[in-house]
Amino acid sequence: MKVTVVGTSCTWFKRNNTSFIIDDDIVFDTPDGAYKDIINYIDIFKIRCIIITHFHTDHFTDLHIFTTQILRHGKDRKEKLRVYGPKGILDKLIELNKLHVNADDECSKEEVLKAVDFIEVYDGMEFDEGKYHIKSFKMEHGKPETFGFTFCERDSGVVVGFSSDTAPCENLNKIIVSSNYAFVDFASMKKHDKHMFIEPFEKLLRDYSKTKIYPVHTSDENQKYAIEHGFNYLNDGDILNF
Numbered sequence: 001m002k003v004t005v006v007g008t009s010c011t012w013f014k015r016n017n018t019s020f021i022i023d024d025d026i027v028f029d030t031p032d033g034a035y036k037d038i039i040n041y042i043d044i045f046k047i048r049c050i051i052i053t054h055f056h057t058d059h060f061t062d063l064h065i066f067t068t069q070i071l072r073h074g075k076d077r078k079e080k081l082r083v084y085g086p087k088g089i090l091d092k093l094i095e096l097n098k099l100h101v102n103a104d105d106e107c108s109k110e111e112v113l114k115a116v117d118f119i120e121v122y123d124g125m126e127f128d129e130g131k132y133h134i135k136s137f138k139m140e141h142g143k144p145e146t147f148g149f150t151f152c153e154r155d156s157g158v159v160v161g162f163s164s165d166t167a168p169c170e171n172l173n174k175i176i177v178s179s180n181y182a183f184v185d186f187a188s189m190k191k192h193d194k195h196m197f198i199e200p201f202e203k204l205l206r207d208y209s210k211t212k213i214y215p216v217h218t219s220d221e222n223q224k225y226a227i228e229h230g231f232n233y234l235n236d237g238d239i240l241n242f
C-alpha cells in the first residue's frame with residue numbers, strides 16, 4: 001500500500017489539514033484546501049472512491065470540488081465515483097454545492113447521482129475497494145458521527161488503520177490492535193473529550209508496540225512534542241510504502 005500524506009495537521013495551523021491518498025485512487029478525507037494539493041499528486045478522474053470520516057470542515061468541505069469536476073469533466077470514466085461517509089452524506093454534498101456559486105448547474109441530487117454513488121457508513125460495516133477489505137469503526141468525537149477505518153490488503157495481509165478524530169475509546173484500540181501501521185489523532189496536549197492527548201497517546205505506544213503508530217491531526221505543540229519524544233511523526237507530502 002502506498003500512502004501519500006497530504007496533510008498532518010488541523011484547522012488552526014500552517015501545515016495542511018490531515019488527509020491521505022491511498023495508491024493514487026482512494027482519497028481519505030477532503031478537508032478545506034485539500035483539492036489544490038491532491039491534484040498535484042494524482043489524476044482526479046482516476047479516483048475510484050472518496051472516504052469521508054465526518055462532517056467537520058477540516059475533513060470534508062472540499063468534497064464538492066471533486067464531485068463537480070468529475071461530474072463536469074469525467075465523462076470517460078467507466079464507473080461512477082463512490083463516496084463513503086456518515087449518514088446524510090448526499091445532503092451535505094448538496095449543501096456544499098449550493099455554497100459554490102459556480103456549481104449552479106450541478107446542484108441537484110439528480111445531476112450529482114449521475115456521476116456519484118453515495119454509501120452511508122455505519123459501525124462495523126465491511127466493504128471492498130480495489131485490493132482492500134475495509135472495516136469501519138465508530139469513534140468518540142462528540143456530536144458529528146465519526147468513523148475510523150482499517151484497510152486490509154488482501155494479498156499481503158498488511159493492515160493499515162486510520163483513527164480520524166477521536167478521544168480514547170475501545171474502537172480506537174480495536175483499530176490499532178488489528179493494524180500493522182496506524183495513523184492516529186494526536187491533536188491536543190491537554191485532556192480533551194474529543195481528541196487524543198499526551199497520556200492516552202503514550203499509553204497506546206506502550207500497549208501496542210507491535211503496531212507502528214503515526215501521530216496525525218497534530219497541533220504545532222503536539223508535533224513538536226512528537227519530534228522531541230521520538231514518535232514516528234510525519235510531514236506534509238511524505239509518501240509511505242507498506
Ligand SMILES: [Zn+2]
Nearest residue numbers: 054056141165
Ligand atoms: Zn473533527
Ligand SMILES: [Zn+2]
Nearest residue numbers: 010056058165
Ligand atoms: Zn479534525
